[in-house]
Amino acid sequence: MRYLPLTDADRRAMLAKIGAKSIDDLFADVPEAARDGHFALPRHAGEMEVERRLSELARLNIAAGDSAFFCGAGAYRHHIPASVDHLVQRSEFLTSYTPYQPEIAQGTLQVLFEFQTQVASLTAMEVANASMYDGSTAAAEAVLMAHRITGRNRAVLSGSLHPHYAETIRTMAGLAGEIVSAPVRLGEAEDLAPLLDEDTSCVVVQNPDVFGFLRDLKSIAEAAHAQGALLVAVVTEAVSLGLVEPPGAMGADIVAGEGQSLGNALNFGGPYVGLFATREKYLRQMPGRLAGQTVDVEGRRGFVLTLSAREQHIRREKATSNICTNSGLCALAFSIHLALLGELGLRRLARINHARAVQLAERLTAIKGVDLATPAFFNEFTVKLPKPAIEVADALANRNIIAGVRASRLYPHEPGLTHHLIVAATETNNAGEIEAYARELEKVLAC
Amino acid sequence: MLNRQGRPSSGGSPEKTAAETVSGHRGLDHEERLIFEIGRPEVSGVDLPDIDLPANRLGGLERKAPIGLSGLSEPETVRHYVRLSQRNASIDASFYPLGSCTMKHNPRLGEKLARLSGFADIHPMQRQKTVQGAFMLIAELAHWLKELTGMPAVAMTPKAGAHGELCGILAIRSAMQARGENRDCILVPESAHGTNPATAALCGYRVETIKATDDGHVDLAGLKAALNPGVAGLMLTNPNTSGLFERDMIAIAAAVHGAGAYFYCDGANFNALMGRVKPGDLGIDAMHINLHKTFSTPHGGGGPGAGPVVFSQRLARFAPLPLFVHDANGFRLVEDVMEARRGGAEPLGRMCAFHGQMGMFVRALAYMLSLGADGLRQAAEDAVLSANYILAALKDVMSAPYEGPCMHEALFDDAFLKDTGITTLDVAKRLIDEGFHPMTIYFPLTVHGAMLIEPTETESKATLDQFIAVMRALAMEAKNGKAAGFKQAPILAPRRRLDETAAARKPVLRWKPAQPESA
Numbered sequence: 001m002r003y004l005p006l007t008d009a010d011r012r013a014m015l016a017k018i019g020a021k022s023i024d025d026l027f028a029d030v031p032e033a034a035r036d037g038h039f040a041l042p043r044h045a046g047e048m049e050v051e052r053r054l055s056e057l058a059r060l061n062i063a064a065g066d067s068a069f070f071c072g073a074g075a076y077r078h079h080i081p082a083s084v085d086h087l088v089q090r091s092e093f094l095t096s097y098t099p100y101q102p103e104i105a106q107g108t109l110q111v112l113f114e115f116q117t118q119v120a121s122l123t124a125m126e127v128a129n130a131s132m133y134d135g136s137t138a139a140a141e142a143v144l145m146a147h148r149i150t151g152r153n154r155a156v157l158s159g160s161l162h163p164h165y166a167e168t169i170r171t172m173a174g175l176a177g178e179i180v181s182a183p184v185r186l187g188e189a190e191d192l193a194p195l196l197d198e199d200t201s202c203v204v205v206q207n208p209d210v211f212g213f214l215r216d217l218k219s220i221a222e223a224a225h226a227q228g229a230l231l232v233a234v235v236t237e238a239v240s241l242g243l244v245e246p247p248g249a250m251g252a253d254i255v256a257g258e259g260q261s262l263g264n265a266l267n268f269g270g271p272y273v274g275l276f277a278t279r280e281k282y283l284r285q286m287p288g289r290l291a292g293q294t295v296d297v298e299g300r301r302g303f304v305l306t307l308s309a310r311e312q313h314i315r316r317e318k319a320t321s322n323i324c325t326n327s328g329l330c331a332l333a334f335s336i337h338l339a340l341l342g343e344l345g346l347r348r349l350a351r352i353n354h355a356r357a358v359q360l361a362e363r364l365t366a367i368k369g370v371d372l373a374t375p376a377f378f379n380e381f382t383v384k385l386p387k388p389a390i391e392v393a394d395a396l397a398n399r400n401i402i403a404g405v406r407a408s409r410l411y412p413h414e415p416g417l418t419h420h421l422i423v424a425a426t427e428t429n430n431a432g433e434i435e436a437y438a439r440e441l442e443k444v445l446a447c
Numbered sequence: 448m449l450n451r452q453g454r455p456s457s458g459g460s461p462e463k464t465a466a467e468t469v470s471g472h473r474g475l476d477h478e479e480r481l482i483f484e485i486g487r488p489e490v491s492g493v494d495l496p497d498i499d500l501p502a503n504r505l506g507g508l509e510r511k512a513p514i515g516l517s518g519l520s521e522p523e524t525v526r527h528y529v530r531l532s533q534r535n536a537s538i539d540a541s542f543y544p545l546g547s548c549t550m551k552h553n554p555r556l557g558e559k560l561a562r563l564s565g566f567a568d569i570h571p572m573q574r575q576k577t578v579q580g581a582f583m584l585i586a587e588l589a590h591w592l593k594e595l596t597g598m599p600a601v602a603m604t605p606k607a608g609a610h611g612e613l614c615g616i617l618a619i620r621s622a623m624q625a626r627g628e629n630r631d632c633i634l635v636p637e638s639a640h641g642t643n644p645a646t647a648a649l650c651g652y653r654v655e656t657i658k659a660t661d662d663g664h665v666d667l668a669g670l671k672a673a674l675n676p677g678v679a680g681l682m683l684t685n686p687n688t689s690g691l692f693e694r695d696m697i698a699i700a701a702a703v704h705g706a707g708a709y710f711y712c713d714g715a716n717f718n719a720l721m722g723r724v725k726p727g728d729l730g731i732d733a734m735h736i737n738l739h740k741t742f743s744t745p746h747g748g749g750g751p752g753a754g755p756v757v758f759s760q761r762l763a764r765f766a767p768l769p770l771f772v773h774d775a776n777g778f779r780l781v782e783d784v785m786e787a788r789r790g791g792a793e794p795l796g797r798m799c800a801f802h803g804q805m806g807m808f809v810r811a812l813a814y815m816l817s818l819g820a821d822g823l824r825q826a827a828e829d830a831v832l833s834a835n836y837i838l839a840a841l842k843d844v845m846s847a848p849y850e851g852p853c854m855h856e857a858l859f860d861d862a863f864l865k866d867t868g869i870t871t872l873d874v875a876k877r878l879i880d881e882g883f884h885p886m887t888i889y890f891p892l893t894v895h896g897a898m899l900i901e902p903t904e905t906e907s908k909a910t911l912d913q914f915i916a917v918m919r920a921l922a923m924e925a926k927n928g929k930a931a932g933f934k935q936a937p938i939l940a941p942r943r944r945l946d947e948t949a950a951a952r953k954p955v956l957r958w959k960p961a962q963p964e965s966a
Contacts, residue, residue: 001818001822001825001826002817003552003554003743003818003905004822004825004826004829004905005905005906005907005908006829006832006833006907006908007908010908011829013908014832014833014835014836015832017836017839017840018835018836018839018852020835023828023832025852026828026831026852026854027723027724027831028852029691029692029693029694029852031694031696031697031729033697033728033729034696034697034724034725034726034728034729035724036723037597037722037723037724037728039594039595039820040594041591041595041815041819041820042816042819043819043820043821044817044818044821044822045817046817047556047817049816050556050560050813050816050817051556051559051560053816054560054563054584054809054812055563056580057565057580057581057583057584057587058560058565058566058580059565059580060565060580060583061566061577061579061581062569062573062578063564063565063568063569064568064569064573065568066564069570071570071573073572074571074572074801075570075571075572075801077568077570081492081521083521083524083525085562086525087524087525087528089558090528090529090532091532091537091540092532092533092534092535092536092537092539092540093528093532093535093537093747094537094553094558094745094747094748095537095538095539095550095553095746096536096537096538096543096746096747096748097543097545097550097746097748097749098746098749099748100545100887101875101876102942102945102947103941104535104536104879104884104937104940105534105535105536105748106535106941107531107534107535108535108748108749110479110481110531110534111528113481113956113957113958114481114482114483114958116956116957117481117483117957117958118516120957121514121515122514122516124512127956127957128956128957130749131750133606133607133610133750133751133799134606134799134800135800136800137610137798137799162800164799164801165800167768167796167797168796168797168798168800170796170797171795171796171798172613172649172796174796175617175620175649175650175651176649176651214505214506215508216506216507216508241510241514242510242514243505243509243510244505244508244509244510245511246510246514249512258800265562265567265568265806266567266569266570266571267561267566267567267806268566268569268570268571268578268802268805269571269800269801269803269805270571270606270751270799270801270802270804270805270807271606271751271753271804271806273751283954283956289749290956291956292951292954292955292956293950293955293956294945294946294949294950294955295945295946295949296942296943296944296945297943297944298943300942300943302942302945303945304950306950306954306956307951307954308951312609312641312642312644312645313640313642313890314641315641315645316641316654317644317647317648317654318648319641319648321645322609322613322642322645322646322649323609323610324640324641325607325608325609325737325739325746325750325751325752326607326750326751327747327751328746328748328749328750329745329747329748329751330747330751336528338516339482339492339517339518339519339527340491340492340493340518340519340521340524341491341493341516341518342487342488342490342491342492342516342517342518342519343513343514343515343516343517343518344488344490344491344518345491345493345495346514346516348496348497348498349493349495351500352495352496354500354503354504354505355500357504358502358503358504361504375504375506376504376505376506376507376508377504377505378505393574394574397574397576397577402570402573402574405572409782412782412783412785412786413783413785427495
C-alpha cells in the first residue's frame with residue numbers, strides 16, 4: 001500500500017524488539033466485544049481508480065465556470081491569481097501544523113502577523129487575530145466576546161444578517177444568553193435602537209447586508225454605545241472593503257468577516273476563513289490565536305504565538321473560546337492574494353465589481369416588472385420579480401444562467417420574499433454574460 | 448529599532464554563535480522582511496483595468512482614506528512566500544512526531560481531486576439539482592464514517608475537532624432538554640485535551656475533573672462516585688492522551704448510561720483504531736472525527752480541519768441543520784427547522800453557514816478509498832506498532848510513566864532528566880538542531896514534563912531507528928552532565944529561542960509604519 005513504508009520484515013523485527021508475538025498483543029486492552037470489528041467497506045485501490053470514481057462525482061455537478069454565474073449571499077466567485085494556489089501548496093505551508101515551536105515555524109508565524117496587519121487595515125480596526133473557521137462562527141464568537149466585555153448577555157441581531165449567521169449565533173451563543181432578531185426590512189437601514197436596553201451586550205449588523213444593501217453604521221453604533229453595548233459588524237464580502245467605508249470608521253467595536261472572497265475558491269461552502277478584528281482595549285477578550293512580534297536571544301526579530309493565557313490549552317474551562325485548529329492555509333491564501341493586489345489592485349478590483357453590479361442592475365431593472373429592492377449596494381443587489389423567483393431561476397438555469405440566490409431559500413417563512421432574487425456580479429462576469437442575463441430574463445418573464 | 452537584517456541597531460550584547468554575514472542571509476536561509484516593508488502602495492501583482500465610476504450606487508459610503516496595504520509584483524510575491532516557507536518545519540521534509548496531532552503523510556491525490564472544478568468551483572447556494580455529485584460524495588464519506596465507527600448517524604458540518612465537540616455537547620444538551628431534565632455538569636478526566644473543558648464551559652456546563660489511576664487510566668471507582676443526577680455527560684478521549692486504551696470503556700459506558708448521562712468520546716486519537724475497533728461497540732453516544740488527523744487532510748499550518756460527529760441512536764435526531772436527505776428526486780438539503788421537525792428530527796441548531804468543509808471531504812474520501820478497509824486497518828496497526836517500537840527502544844534510557852503496550856503514542860516523563868538541570872523544553876529545542884520536529888511537550892498535564900511522541904504509520908523503520916538513536920544519544924548526553932548543547936539549542940534553526948515573555952507583556956500584533964523621528 002503506497003502510503004505505508006513498513007515491510008512485513010520490518011514489522012516482524014519491530015514486534016521482536018517490543019517482545020510481542022503478534023500485533024494483537026498490542027491491542028490486548030481492547031475489550032473482546034470490540035476487538036475485531038467487521039467493516040462492510042471496499043478494499044484498497046490505486047490512484048487511477050480513486051481518481052476515476054471521484055472525477056465521476058465531480059462531473060455530476062455544474063461548475064460555476066461552466067455557466068453565467070450570479071450567486072453570492074455569503075460566498076463569492078472571484079478570479080484567484082495562479083501564484084496563490086501554487087504557493088499555498090508549498091510543502092512547508094501545507095504540511096506543517098500550528099506553530100508551537102516558533103524557531104522552526106517562522107514562515108507560518110510571519111504570514112499570520114502579516115495577515116493580522118492586513119485584516120486590521122482592511123477593516124480599519126486596531127487588532128485582528130490569526131483567523132477563525134469562517135464568517136459565521138466568527139460572528140458567534142464576536143457575540144460571546146461582547147458578553148464577556150460588557151458582563152451582559154443579550155444580543156440583538158439585524159433582520160438582514162445572513163440567516164445562516166443568525167442561526168449559527170443562536171446555536172453557539174444561545175446558551176450564553178438571549179438572542180433577539182429584528183424583523184426583516186429589505187432595502188432599508190432598520191431602526192434597531194428601540195430593541196436595545198441596559199442588558200444588551202451587542203447589536204450585530206451586516207454590511208453590505210444579506211440582500212446586498214449598504215448602510216451607514218454610524219447611527220446604530222451611537223445608539224449601541226449610548227446603551228453601553230457594542231456594535232458587531234459582519235462583512236461577508238471582503239472585496240467590498242476596497243471601495244466601501246470600513247466598519248472601523250463607522251464605530252464598530254468588533255468586526256467578524258468572511259475572507260473567502262480573497263484567495264479561496266467557492267468549494268461548496270468550505271473551507272473558508274473567518275476574519276476577526278477589534279479595538280486594542282478588548283484584546284485580552286479576543287478569541288483565537290494571535291501571532292506577535294518579539295526577538296530571539298541574538299536580538300533578531302521573530303514571531304511567536306502570544307497571549308495564549310486566553311486559550312483553551314492553558315486556561316481549559318476558563319478560556320475565551322474552545323477553538324484550537326483554525327483556518328491557517330485559507331488565511332495564507334487570503335494574505336497572498338491581498339499582497340498581490342495591494343492597495344492599488346484591491347481598489348481597482350472593488351471598482352470593477354461595483355461597476356459590473358451597477359451595469360447588471362440597470363439592465364435588469366429596465367425590464368418591465370423588475371424592481372431594484374436595494375437602492376445602495378456594492379457588488380450584490382436584490383430584485384423583485386413579477387413572478388416567483390423559484391420559477392424564474394429554474395427557467396434561467398435551463399438557459400445556462402445561474403441567476404442568483406432566492407431570498408426565500410434563506411427566509412422560508414417570509415411570504416413577502418417569494419419573488420425576490422439576490423444577485424451578485426463580480427469581475428468574473430463579463431459584459432456578454434450580463435447582456436445574456438438581461439436578454440434571457442426578458443424572454444422568461446414574457447412567457 | 449531594527450535595521451534591514453532584523454538585528455538590533457543598538458543596545459545589549461546578545462549571545463553570538465552563528466556566522467555573521469553582510470547580507471544577514473545564511474546560505475539558503477534567507478532573511479525576509481514583511482510585505483509592508485517590501486511592497487509599495489502603487490505596485491500591484493494583478494493587472495486590472497483602472498475604470499472610472501461616473502455614478503456610483505454606494506449610498507454615500509465610499510471609502511476615502513487610504514487602506515494602508517502594500518502591493519508586490521508577482522516575482523516579489525513568489526520570492527517572499529517561498530522564502531517564508533523555507534523557514535517552516537513540515538511533515539514533507541522531516542519526522543514530525545507531535546503527539547495528539549497525527550502528523551502523517553498527506554497524499555497529493557487529495558489535493559488534485561479537491562481542485563476539480565466540479566468540487567472547487569461550485570457555490571453552496573447553487574440550485575440543488577446542479578450539485579448532486581457533491582451530495583453523493585458527502586453521502587459516501589458519511590457512510591465510511593458511520594461504518595468505521597459503528598454508529599448510525601453523522602453530522603458533517605463541524606469545521607474542526609473543537610467545533611465537533613461543541614456539536615456533540617449541544618446534542619447532549621438538547622437530549623436532556625427533550626427529556627425535561629436540567630443537568631448542569633460534564634465530567635472530564637484530568638488528562639483531557641484543553642478543548643474538552645473549554646467546550647463544556649461554552650455550553651454552560653460546570654466541569655468536574657475525574658482523576659486518573661496510577662497506571663494512567665480513568666479511575667472507574669472515582670467516575671462512579673462522581674456520577675449523580677446532575678451529570679449530563681462524560682467527555683473521554685480514547686485512546687487517552689497518555690497513549691493508552693481505556694480498557695474499562697464498556698463498564699464506563701454502562702455506568703454513565705446507568706446514571707442517565709451520555710458518553711462523549713473525543714476522537715482525536717482514532718488513528719489507532721480505524722479499521723480495527725468500532726467505537727460504537729464500546730457504548731459511546733457521540734464522537735468527533737478529525738479528518739485532518741485520522742484521514743490525512745493537510746494540517747495547513749493550523750487548519751482548515753473538519754470535525755464530523757457520529758451519533759448513537761439516542762442522539763441522532765438532535766443532529767444540526769442542514770440535514771442531507773435522499774428521496775426519489777435524488778439528494779437534497781433540509782435547511783429549515785420546521786421541515787426537519789416534520790420529519791421527526793429535533794435539530795440542535797446550525798453549526799456554521801452552508802454545509803461543511805467540502806474541500807476536506809474530497810481529500811478524506813480520496814484517502815479512504817485509496818487505503819480501503821484493509822489499508823486503514825494496516826495503517827492503524829502500523830501506527831500502534833511504531834509507537835510501541837519507540838517506547839520499547841527508549842524506555843531504558845528515558846522514563847516512561849506507564850507500562851506498555853501503548854496505542855499510537857508513546858509517553859515519557861522527565862524523571863530521566865532529574866538533577867541534570869535539563870528540562871523537557873530543552874530536549875525539544877535540541878531535537879530541532881537534530882533535524883526533527885519536537886514531540887508534544889508538557890501535555891498531558893498528568894505527567895511531569897511530559898513528552899508525547901506520535902510517530903504515525905507513514906514513517907519508515909530507518910527514520911524511526913535514526914530518531915531512536917538520536918534520542919538515546921541525547922539521553923546519555925544529558926545524564927553525563929553535558930547541558931550546554933541543550934540550553935543553547937536551537938542554534939541551527941532560522942531563529943534561536945524567542946522571547947515569549949516580552950511578546951506577551953507588550954504585544955505587537957501588527958506592523959505599523961515607522962513614525963518620523965523627531966529632530
